[in-house]
Amino acid sequence: MSDAPARPIVPVILSGGSGTRLWPLSRRAKPKQMLDLLGGGSMLGVTAARVTDDVLFAPPMLVAAAAQAEAIEAALPHAGRLILEPEARNTAPAIALAALAADADDVLLVLPSDHMVGDPAGFRDAARRALPFALEGWIVTFGMKAERGETGYGYIERGPALGEGVHQAVRFVEKPDAATAGRYAASGRHDWNGGIFLMRAGTYLDQLERHAPEIAKAARAAMEGAKRQGRRLLPDAAAFAASPALSIDYAVMEKAERVAVLPVSIGWSDIGSWDALYEVSPRDEAGNAIAGDVLALGTRGCVIRSEGPLVAAIGIEDLVVIATADAVLIVPKAQSQRVREAVEALKEQGRSEWT
DSSP: SSSSSOOBBBBEEEEOOOOOGGTSSSSSSSSSGOOOSSSSSSSHHHHHHTTTTTTBBOOOOOEEEGGGGHHHHHHHHHHOOOEEESOOOOOOHHHHHHHHSSTTTTTEEEEEOOOOOSSSHHHHHHHHHHHHHHHHHHHHEEEEESSSTTTTTTTTEEEEEEETTEEEEEEEEOOHHHHHHHHHHSSEEEEEEEEEEEEHHHHHHHHHHHHHHHHHHHHHHHHTTOOEETTTEOOOOHHHHHOOOOIIIIIITTTTTSSEEEESSOHHHHHOOOHHHHHHHHHOTOOOOEESEEEEOHHHHHHEEESOOOOOSSSSSSEEEEESSSEEEEEEEGGGGGGGHHHHHHHHHHHHHTT
């Protein structure tokens, strides 16, 4: 297949998340995608760079929270349309807005704004290999190699081969328990669900009409009442609020018939916890991932970051220690998924540190 598709793929970057699992560094006012976590620029900027290819891709379309508009425009001055969600309704409605803003025959590459891909060239090659299937009406999801029995990810079970390296998706499984996740990783038939999809805009809207008509109806009404402000597109707030809040997995992927999975090994991580960030970060000779003003003595296997004050760590192991101007987090690395519990407690107490 030529490197030049008949019409460029339209990247759709979803930037509505708040990244609470990386609190206190990530806050509602400055979510994970706006942070430089690995020294290469913001996660959003790195994601946009991944789809910068004038032959393969059109300028990216972004779907984001309204509060992020100015930050996104500053970070990505040359990006395409910016669709501002009046409120968060999960990924299925967000993608519907983008599909309605595109032409029905446009092929959309939907991807989160805050994931790491260590092999961008491999990522682009995967998009090229998946493109013929998307043009034939398949919704193609990228299956990330399951390197371990990870309970924090969803899984996709592969079915019969449809073509070279592409399989029909048999089923999607939400985050399993440890024993089940271990079996999936060992089976060779299951991949992590990385939340990256390639499909025609019309295909997605047809499936949404069939399997989640309330979402399709609300999204259409929101776009029919949308207002334009330069590159910004503001869907009607009341109409969009009527949409059920469902992920694309629940609304479409688990129900659609023509769903394919393209297994890839591209150095992917959703960096969804401090433990996950540790796995992809440079580490010192004692296995510590350190950033900022940190003094580590007799300390091993820790994540230690400071956004201000000196952090002195002595004789500790396998902890996450994060210091900002107004908060300090200390949690065992193996329990870093529990950070969201702290955020929920702060919300319940009416404290501002979570925002």
